[in-house]
Amino acid sequence: MSNEYRRAREQKRDALASLGVNPYAVRTPAREAVAGLKSQFEDLEAKAKTAPVAAGAQPEAPTLAGRAVAGRVLANRKMGKAVFVDVYDQTGKLQVYLNAKQVGEQAMAVYDNLDLGDFVWVRGNVQRTRTGEVTLFATELKFLTKALAVPPLPREYKDEQGNTRHATAFADVEQRYRQRYLDLMVHGDVRARFELRSKVLQGIREFLGQKGYLEVETPMLHSIPGGARARPFITHHNALHMNMYMRIAPELYLKRLLVGGFERVFEINRNFRNEGIDATHNPEFTMMELYEAYGDYHSMMEITEGLIRHAARLVRSHEKGVAPEALAPADLVFHWGEVVIDLGQPFRRARYADLLREHAGVDLHSRDAVRAKAKELGLELHDDHYKLADQLLEATALPKLVQPTFVIDYPTAICPLTKACEDNPAICERFELFVNAVEFANAFSELNEPVEQLRRFEEQVAMGLKTQDVEAPKEVDHDYVHALEAGMPPAGGLGVGIDRLCMLLTNTHTIRDVLLFPHMKREGHDQAAGAKQRARIAAETLLEELTSPELRRLPGFDQLAKQFEHLVEFSRKLLGNPHAEVVPPHSK
RNA sequence: GAACCGGUAGCUCAAUGGUAGAGCAGCGGCCUUUUAAGCCGCGGGUUCCGGGUUCGAGUCCCGGCCGGUUCACCA
DSSP, X not given: OTHHHHHHHHHHHHHHHHTTXXXXXXXXXXXXXXXXXXXXXXXXHHHHHHSOOOTTOOOOOOOEEEEEEEEEEEEEEEETTEEEEEEXXXXXXXXXXXXXXXXXXXXXXXXXXXXXXXXXXXEEEEEEOTTSOEEEEEEEEXXXXXXXXXXXXXXXXXXXXXXXXXXXXXXXXXXXHHTHHHHHHXXXXXXXXXXXXXXXXXXXXXXXXXXXXXXXXOOSEESSOOSSOSOOOEEXXXXXXXXEEEOSOSHHHHHHHHHHTOSEEEEEEEEEOOOOOBTTBOSEEXXXXXXXXXXXXXXXXXXXXXXXXXXXXXXXXXXXXXXXXXXXXXXGXXXXXXXXXXXXXXXXXXXXXXXXXXXXXXXXTOHHHHHHHXXXXXXXXXXXXXXXXXXXXXXXXXXXXOSOEEEEEEEGGGOTTBOEETTEEEEEEEEEEEETTEEEEEEEEBOOOHXXXXXXXXXXXXXXXXXXXXXXXXXXXXXXXXXXXXXXXXXEEEEEEHHHXXXXXXXXXXXXXXXXXXXXXXXXXXXXXXHHHHHXXXXXXXXXXXXXXXXXXSTTHHHHHHHHHHHHHHHHHHTTSOGGGGSOTTOO
């Protein structure tokens, strides 16, 4: 039985309590980080080696006396009355030697109730053992926390050639995502990747801060979803009696700030899109968006390049343990799966229409040529000419874009928020950055003409209604148009997918590996249970709506209410007679 | 949404249709500088779930759940 393990640990927990030891200690005495302690010891050794020794005198073994560390015990080697345990903290592993003579009988009684996975604090003298391991010889032991579950054990060892090897522990990909805490506990490389992710974010904030950008937070709950083309998550605000949408993009709010007088703003936060999950998509993903008054898509290209390069520097500097200034140009070469990406080189710029001509052999504006080529390639034939052209570009040119490439000058027809080029209204000032065919950034010279913006919004809504497009906006954000009427300076705007950037900079091939807690289907929750849950929420929502006075006043309400009585009755049966769950919340 | 692959002890993995095993971890014992410590002994299983075929199913068949990969869709 799996309970066997837990039972043994519970018994030890109780044994600790009867020894007068709190198995979940409240306070931890002062301590040092393992890595710092180890390097201090090595410095001491280096000094001892060069220090002159008096003739005939025995050189003393270098010792750091009375030092303490705290961490999780993940290995236990018992050697008669001597014991070696490996204590891990965030910075590394330290071997600890325990012996009744030095640490005392009481502490050894505590040790007897120690399991792998428990947390301890130890104080003692740091020395090297005869086998060469830096070791803390404990004189004090304090028990900190009992782990009732058995941890998966890290297996790191030296092979015959003396190389450090890792044996697989906790290899089930699914469980590693679901129980990321165990994955992190066991896999140092996973922790390292998330440290690098933090560096990427730090790098971006640093870079933008230096350029005078203000970091802001705009709403995550929107009453009208906008700023991108995507299906939103819908939620409901009880007190306000209104539906709300998890934001699909912060764009329209950030541009309101330009109207308000901020000239450089950025936001790093999640966007939510109700779409499928795969190697490059998670329902919530982190986006950096910035807006620069008096900028345009040219200034956005410069800042994109600078930003990515700066983040890359910080990542490499952290990996190599050297200052960013000390990095060589070759350090900005990143291996990403099969390909090698040089982020030190200036990014290529290529016109949309030129790429289409080069790789598909067609003119962007020629309906017949685009359609014929798409047909030839067996693409789904979209009615909309420029959408079809976009698919054609995606199928032909994008896979060829391995090194960072700004694809510039998009057709205006597929860019509702972008300013058209002055000399050609069919083309607009937008770019997307591709690396190895993956979209990394999207930017444009922002459309700031209220009348034109309203026209495009209305066209989108009308088109969406006509084509039953679930992703098309359902409503025009009139307040945004009002904001533009108040006057927004010419501006450049940029969005960078942070998760994908982290994938590139950490040589990772699925977005789940750069997300601490990627979304997964619920376990042990079958379709029937899921359907019941949804039905209950639907019933509750409807019941709440029925209590609203506005609805009661509408003609036909009585009939609706009567019909609903039946629905409630059936619901009760269906949901297993949970009376309490289907009683109208405000019914009187 | 489709195809393929996978799910066995706490962890990593075995097991031609024929009594479900090993290493680590656990429990008991020996060992005072080990390090994937070692040695002796002992426990440990809803083989993802539900059906079916069979004298007999971890294994074969059908359905379902969860995951991975590729494709499609999406941006």
